[in-house]
Amino acid sequence: MVYRVYIDEVFAVNMAMDLIVLTVVNRVLCYRAKTAKLVRGAALGAVWACVTAVFPGMPFICRAAGTYLAVGALMAVCAFGIRRIREVFRAVAGIYLASVILGGVMMVFAEQMSPGGVLEGAARILNEERILGRPVGTWCFLVLGGAAFSFGAARWIRGLADSFHRKKALCRVTLRQGDKTLTTAGLIDTGNRLREPVSGRPVHVAWRGVMEELCPKVKGITYVPYRSVGGEGLLAAVTLDEIKVEQEGTCYTLIKPLVAVAKQPLSPAGEYEVLIQDSDTAS
Template sequence: MNAATEINLYIDVLFLINFTMNFMILSIVRRGLRFRLMRWRMILGAGLGSAWAVFAAAFPYLPLWLEMAITYGAVSALMVMTAFSLKNPRDIGRAVGALYVAAVVMSGVINALYQHTKAGYYIEQILGGNSRGAIPLYRLILLAAATYFGIRYLLWRIPGMLKGKSNFYEVTMHYRGKEKKVTALLDTGNRLYEPVSRRPVHVVTYEAVRELCEIVTEVVYIPYESVGKSGGMMPGIFLDQMEVRQGDESKVIERPLVAVCKRPLSENGGYQMLLHEE
């Protein structure tokens, strides 16, 4: 007589764990491929992937090959298309590939923790609904956060270390047939956005754009906060185009929004622009 095996599936816990992992993986992909940050779309993309995981676990009737094809094909593509608003097949393919790489790295870390620590036992207790034997929630959050930020830090540091890159770029600004070249610093702490459209905002000195933008017809005022100042407003200008170059690599940004700062950005005048982290 074969004894039936009973499995208790806690859908809310399964969804939460998958959602957290999906969101972290999508965030790593966004950082690596420098996609525009749209949190609500990333939340929606992570939610779609988590909903499919719950559905597949609750209704395990599909053939394995079909479930794998849907998971690693259709669902993965739908997640990146939703999270990053992608339509170009090439961009979708790159994002899906990056999603696989990020997932493999995260899985490797989790597997190592599972094999060499008690994390696997604690996670099994959580999924089984045994709150007494499970790891405290705050420890699980700290563990996941440490893994996530560790990978993000490596993603930020390693390419520059391997290629000998610095954070300085040559930027050519274009406006109404004129152009101006400046030295820019990639400011990883610059999270300035225009409040309505949520467009990333670069910061440039008044001296750098004075001759380039002698007459402007459209000005956007951007609120900001800085050390020693609770808040303020900077005028912003939509340039026609901006080319960001470092060595042999270059990127063209259409209609970038730059905020004009009257004060110098560096003490020695080494750079005249702060590039947004995106």
């Protein structure tokens, strides 16, 4: 038996579906990945779909391992910029859960559009009724397409503005503890109002990987209470000797800053690893 595969259609359909799934996971799991990275991850999944379509005789083990393990993990890494094994498994689980839910919704919708379904009458009206010589479905498509384009353009402009402001807030920070220093990227966080409750000292935040490299063993840990949308708890914080902040030609030093340790990366895209409070006193 000879099969004719329209590889462009296979790629386009799977690309669209993978992009929807990755967008849902990105929003639900709060990865804040950029659209370009989501498209890259979706394209990777679409390429694998084309491979399985072109080679239908592929052994079941290879197909299953590629579909349910390797490709899902690669999509998560490419789309969300994550590296830790635990986080990759979490993202892959989210991808497959979103795929199952969206697949079920599409199956229900397709059944209702078929003869005898609840939406059959609506589909017939969209195809047969005409306004100004064009089917109602065409007008609906034009209206929805225009609305989607306007919404997408507004989101793109807003994202561009946010990216511009975020880049302006990026800085170069050098942390020093004893005779050891570490230089990395930081962000001047105007929304950070975290303070140590007893002394009122402002609390900066650094990713755990940075702190473990700078000072794997420390004394005098302070626990700082925090409250966020995701809940509340305590952050372990240590006092460093100094932090040197360089931004747009200016340079200042924070003496004996209190730095809390974040277990998760502060930026999924890896743009920065330290959050600097703009309210701290420079010297």
